[in-house]
Amino acid sequence: MRYGSFLAERQVADPIADLRDQIAQAVADGFSSAWLSHIFSLDALTALAVAGSQVPAIELGTSVVPVHPRHPAALAQQAMTANAALGGRLTLGVGLSHQPVIEAMFGYSFDRPGQYMREYLDILIPASRGEQVAYEGERLKAGLTLTTPGSGFPVLVAALGPRMLKLAGTVADGTVLWMTGPKTIAGHITPTITAAAAEAGREAPRIVCQLPLCVTDDPAAAVARANEIFEIYGQFPSYRAMLDREGAATPGDVAIVGDEDTVLAKLAELERAGVTDFVASVFANRDRTRTLLTGAAKG
Template identity: 55%
Template sequence: MRIGTLLDEPSGPDGLRELTDQLRQSAEEGFDSAWLLHTFGADALTALAVASSQVPDIAIGTAVVPTYPRHPGALAQQARTTALAAGADRLTLGIGLSHKIVIENMFGYDFDRPARHMKEYLSVLVPLLEGGAVSYSGELYNANLGLSIPDEGRVSLLLAALGTHMLRLAGRLADGTVLWMTGATSIREHIAPAITAAAAAAERPAPRIVCVLPVLVTDDVESARQKATETFSAYGSLPSYRAMMDREGVDGPTDLAIIGSEKQVAARIEAIFEAGATEFVGSVFDGGEPALRTRALLTSLTD
């Protein structure tokens, strides 16, 4: 099993140094990969470029960079520069639509026809990530350009996809998907079948399915569930995640958080792989002894 960890977002004047220390610790502990959110703090790709340039070997990824705020050519340029700083074949660029409340209310873009947006976005982004030039004219994007960044190895591309149309795009045009607030039932019955069929129809390799979920090994399950509710409850109100929770038959994000003893947590993670995930990334949402136990368990599960 390939196991990764979600890094803390940089904050404060020492944030990038602390991120580098986190990445180094994750590599030394034996995690296969380390991933960084992209919200409203430090730019994820820039932060990973700094940290990975000082910490070798461990794979890195974004989960995920929203597409609307930047042109696909600009994102390709930044991603390939980050890959150059990190070294060959280490970076996975995870991208996604974000949510209507963010894109319309905060950035001021029209969130209408998101699948059309993503199809055109990928039509420009993918050739540039692969080192070629692109000439594309669509309804939303136009691009005639190439990049002169030195060969930095391949940048793997994952698309955050939960709905059927987005999963088909991920299977046809990307290397797979990165998931959040999505459990084993949804992966087995919806995610894996849809994206795998799309990849096969496009004669592409079997897709990566990276599942990111909150996780904590603890003897005090009730306190951990309360902490999970405080930390993640907002995701239950976002339509795309709410649809996955309904598929799972759970009330909210707390029920998707993986909480319990080492044996209980390991069993739930193994079920996620059995459902079709190819990688699991743990968001360890508390500190102290539970965090140490959680990280030790996660690394014990790596191949």
Template identity: 50%
Template sequence: MRIGIMIGEVRGPATADTLRQQATGADSLWTAQALGWDALTALTVAAPHAPRATLGTAVVPVRQRHPLTLAGQALSVQAATGNRLTLGVGSGIGVMVGGMFGLPVDRPVAFMREYLAALLPLLHGEPVAAGGEFLTVRGTVAVPGTIPPPVLLAALGPAMLRLAGTAADGAITWLTGARTLESHVVPTVLAAAAGRPTPRMVAGLPVCVTTDVADARSRLADRFGMAAQVPEYRRVLDHEGATGPQDVALIGDEETVARQINRLEETGITEFVAAPSGTETEQHHTTAFLHHLSKQNQAS
């Protein structure tokens, strides 16, 4: 199992220099799309400071990005970074897509199926001419010197997990604990992907290496607590028996966090994406420890 590092706003306010500093020394870099930095742009800014790292978005919401637009953006990142990108996409959190953009949020699986049917050939430089139920796509995208990035799908519910197995290169989760990954996420995607290449399974969680567990849990509850009110995350938190994100985050001393990461590997995921959390000192300590574990895993 690979260990990746999340950089950018999920860890707090981030300048361009912050992105570069957070990227240094990483073997695998990921960014999320929040309310500020564009995830793909943030990766491009950070990439030169981790020249051997793979890059990934976790994830780009697609309701507000036409497939032609996203394909051009993704292939531009490929050209700028030496073809290191994994493109993680998702249908977006309904309350944000509807409330902020005024876009429809119904039938997310049907929408995503139609979206992927256009996006994947566009990433391969193939022309698309489709007028579907949700999208009209007519055109092609070409960026010389690029290869199509793998596409992973943000998925939590069973139908979206099956789509990740049948139409994408794998699945990405956020705030989903080990019990749910093992009993629900991984087996659903693997079953759907039968007969296809083995899917990638990427799971993201906050991590804080600290000796003050109670205080770290309280701060994580404050920072990510709104996720517990979002239906998409509420379902997987309930499945885990968790009150909120602080109950699935990895928190504790180095030995405890290493044990929790080993437990995640047992679930069958192929990559763990850690979002270092806490004070600046805690984040530095957490990141250094995660780099150490990543190098250990690569050597074994």
């Protein structure tokens, strides 16, 4: 199992320089990848292209760029440009986001999201390879060929439900998870996406697992803190479904907390469940937690 670093968007005077320093620290700590969310602060692709181009030798990924606000060819063009700036080190993670975000904030329809993602990938993936695209779906259309440098990067899909996991395994390179525990990964995520990839004649998919993590001697307090920070994720239907599958009442119940031996045992459980890449969202006791993760990454 590879280890990645979750990049924080901190409120500082120069956020791009701060991001560059975090990526450099991830390299020094032995992480194989670094991942940036795309929410309502930095544009993830632009930020990674600028900051990451100053730091060599590490994969840089988005987790994840919402698909609705941009035409797939426009996103392909932007990602190809970022990949060119990074010397071919980009992994593009994309996702549907959530109905309240897409409808209330952006004003797009969230109707039939699975179909929308299928049509989106039908354009995005060939366009990002520089292939000619002549596509007319029910929701999306495209007729173009991009000559942008930087073609041919991996595409991961934020997939939790069976339909999205099958889609990710069939046409993409894997999935990016959040708020999904080891029992759910072992019993639902891994078998569904792996079977779809095998049926499509594709290589085994990447399963990038992101979870809150804290090394501590007071796990009850850490769970309570995780519930404060990540409370909203228990309210989104897609994450709620994963928590319910896991038997978790709250987001804190899937957080990885405990002393060093406990955390390492939980990480090993994730690896046995099929996780190929683990990315920790460290939310407390940062120095102690970083020491453990650095040791695990350097393995």
